[in-house]
Amino acid sequence: MDFDVTIVGAGVVGLALAKRLSDSGRRLLVLDKEPGYGRGISSRNSEVIHAGIYYPEGSLKARLCVSGNALLYRFCERYRVPHRRCGKLIVATCEAEMAELERLDASARACGVHDLKWLTGAQVREREPSVRAVAALFSPSTGIVSAHGLMQKLYGQARKAGVLFSFETEAVGVQAEPCGSRLTVRYRDGREEAVTTRLLINAAGLFSDRMARLMGWETGDAALYWWKGEYAALDLSGGQLNTLVYPVPEPSNAGLGTHLTPSLDGTVRLGPNALYLPGKREDYRVDPDHLPAFHQAASRYLDGLTPSMLRPDMAGIRPKRQKPGDPVKDFLIHSDSQRGHVHLIGIESPGLTAALAISEEVGALVEGSYFLIPRST
Ligand SMILES: Cc1cc2nc3c(=O)[nH]c(=O)nc-3n(C[C@H](O)[C@H](O)[C@H](O)COP(=O)(O)OP(=O)(O)OC[C@H]3O[C@@H](n4cnc5c(N)ncnc54)[C@H](O)[C@@H]3O)c2cc1C
Structure with missing residues (x-):
């Protein structure tokens, strides 16, 4: 052949x-x-259409994410691929996190993302009544897609x-x-x-x-170094979440932080975490012992979250070019x-x-x- x-x-x-x-x-x-x-x-994966906020200026990730975002929305609209331009909140839960939000805002602009808006804690509440923040960046061009x-x-x-x-x-x-x-x-x-x-x-x-x-x-x-990302399914008991909600990113650079992702079918997921897999074993089980860490991470910005609202969901593995501690x-x-x-x-x-x-x-x-x-x- x-x-x-x-x-x-x-x-x-x-x-x-x-x-x-x-x-x-x-x-x-x-x-x-x-x-x-x-x-x-x-x-x-999280099925998020990213805007291009997090990546270093001049990197392929920044450039291809910004152009990919526009191409993907156009493709989805033209060929009727299920998607939703739901927007995303990146929330600062205390004054100490404001500097990181400001850094993200500046780096996003440098990468060509010019539509971020600053919201006060009250404006966050108006948008998502169960989300608590001192301030947030709102990204209107972030969305979700059916992979x-x-x-x-x-x-x-x-x-x-x-x-x-x-x-x-x-x-x-x-x-x-x-x-x-x-x-x-x-x-x-x-x-x-x-x-x-x-x-x-x-x-x-x-x-x-x-x-x-x-x-x-x-x-x-x-x-390549493998990093597993586990998700928990979140039962909001009739409550709704319309927007993606992210904390400020983890200092470890391993992930974007345990975030809330509404899916197209109305369910909500929490995750992913970031677990380095030195043995490179393709294991997609979700360890129930990790649920308390999900609860702790999301409780910082989500009101009324109890451990019983979480159950193990799915996992993916990231092919990273860095191991723990590397840039x-x-x-x-x-x-x-x-x-x-x-x-x-x-x-x-x-x-x-x-x-x-x-x-x-x-x-x-x-x-x-x-x-x-x-x-x-
Ligand atoms: C937890 C997690 C969350 C993520 N969230 C997002 C997100 O919200 N938004 C976003 O934009 N991106 C996200 N990503 C990243 C995104 O999912 C990946 O970048 C993308 O899916 C990679 O696609 P791929 O085609 O390169 O890899 P894959 O989908 O893995 O395809 C590679 C294929 O190669 C095949 N293969 C491998 N070796 C061989 C061989 N020797 N012979 C034949 N076939 C072979 C495999 O079977 C596989 O099907 C996330 C990733 C993870 C892990």
Whole structure:
């Protein structure tokens, strides 16, 4: 089998790329080791459309989140993907947290987010009667999206454009060819087969560092560290929450803090926490012993929260490029034009928001490169 482009990974990033690169009659293959698309990180997250508030100025995360936010809303509106522009409150619960809110406001502006509004504690109460704060930043361009709905639409569009999907198909070896790569794939029944491809794109999520090594890119910079994020389901007993509510971010830089996320179906989740997984085991259980910490964290800004309102929900794993104590690292998008390889590594949050922007970025990077010329007819 011979392809122009092969994408390893059918998460939201691989699907967005497949749709973006599927024009012009290219032979395009997407493979995933799981039995369907979106079984990895893309279906285990907060489903928040981030505005781009938290990321360092000049970083890929900041740039691709801001442009991805606009692209994602446009895509959702055009193709009727379930979403809601519900807005977000970042709350300061004491005077000591005001400096951090001011820092966030300034850094958001520097990154091109100009719609944040300051609210007083009373204005927060008007918006969300059960939320307590001395002040808050309100982000009107933050929202929520159905990750499944988004992936379903991208998958359908890519298939319609002729992209071939192969599930239960794991990439297990890569060799250089004069005009691209020879990829060995293993099917669920253990059979192996070779695929040749001009361009090989590594969108393997949690395993993108391992995939990079298979592709011959050995660099410490691409190493991934796994951080689990558990969620608790919150029973508001008939009460409602319309807005996302976040505390000021954790000083550890591991997460954005235990936040309240209303989902499209009206349920509310609390989380995620941030637990470093040195053993890199794909374990999605939620430890009930962690519920008191959720209760404690959210009680700082949510009135009337009792431990009995919380129960274990779901968990996801973040592919971070930093371990505990390291400074925050950016997405890594690396193209090796000699080999015809592209790597997407460390695509943690805001990767769902940024997926369409990432696909534009990579499209522009590879379009017109030797490996995509001539196009197949
Ligand atoms: C707890 C948590 C909360 C988050 N919240 C948000 C949020 O609110 N908003 C936001 O914008 N982002 C959020 N994110 C980030 C977002 O979910 C991810 O950035 C995004 O889903 C990454 O998509 P992906 O396609 O890179 O990875 P994945 O969805 O994991 O896709 C990678 C695919 O590659 C496949 N694969 C791996 N190795 C191989 C191989 N060798 N052969 C074949 N297939 C392979 C896997 O099976 C997988 O399906 C969150 C993440 C987490 C963990």
